[in-house]
Amino acid sequence: xxxxxxxxxxxxxxxxxxxxxxxxxxxxxxxxxxxxxxxxxxxxxxxxxxxxxxxxxxxxxxxxxxxxxxxxxxxxxxxxxxxxxxxxxxxxxxxxxxxxxxxxxxxxxxxxxxxxxxxxxxxxxxxxxxxxxx
Numbered sequence: 001x002x003x004x005x006x007x008x009x010x011x012x013x014x015x016x017x018x019x020x021x022x023x024x025x026x027x028x029x030x031x032x033x034x035x036x037x038x039x040x041x042x043x044x045x046x047x048x049x050x051x052x053x054x055x056x057x058x059x060x061x062x063x064x065x066x067x068x069x070x071x072x073x074x075x076x077x078x079x080x081x082x083x084x085x086x087x088x089x090x091x092x093x094x095x096x097x098x099x100x101x102x103x104x105x106x107x108x109x110x111x112x113x114x115x116x117x118x119x120x121x122x123x124x125x126x127x128x129x130x131x132x133x134x
Contacts, residue, residue, distance in 0.1 A: 007053060007090055008118070009118075009119055010119050010130075012118040013118060020072055020073060021072070023073075024098070025068070025071050025103070025106050026067070026104070027065065027067055027095070028108055029066075030064060030065070031062065034046040034048055034049070034055055035049065042058070044059060049124055050121060050122060050123030052076075052089070052090035053091045053092075053093055054076050054090065054093065055093045057095045068101070071094070071095045072094045073120075076088070091120060093120075101133070102133055103132065104132055105130070105131055106128055107129060108122070108126050108128055109126065116131055117132060
């Protein structure tokens with residue numbers, strides 16, 4: 001899927017074979033790369049600055065920094081023109097805070113040089129990279 005391949009890459013995705021998949025992550029502060037869009041029901045939403053990553057969470061962006069979350073990455077489908085079918089648009093990142101030890105840490109970086117197991121483009125030539133906890 002072209003929209004995901006541009007936004008999401010790395011050995012973890014290659015090993016999973018395809019979306020969706022889940023991981024346990026300690027998040028960094030995402031507010032510089034995501035714009036809060038308010039709530040839908042009891043869930044908070046934010047979109048990346050490049051418009052290709054939709055974050056759905058159980059807390060606002062300001063409360064997610066340095067939190068351990070269960071993260072599910074899947075294809076984000078979107079209707080581009082009224083009356084047209086939904087098309088793959090980007091990555092839907094669903095996160096829920098949990099109280100366990102993380103397997104990965106996430107950080108924003110202007111370069112996307114290895115070592116990382118997963119990288120997600122979030123706009124402004126920035127990527128959210130995931131690295132194993134050591």
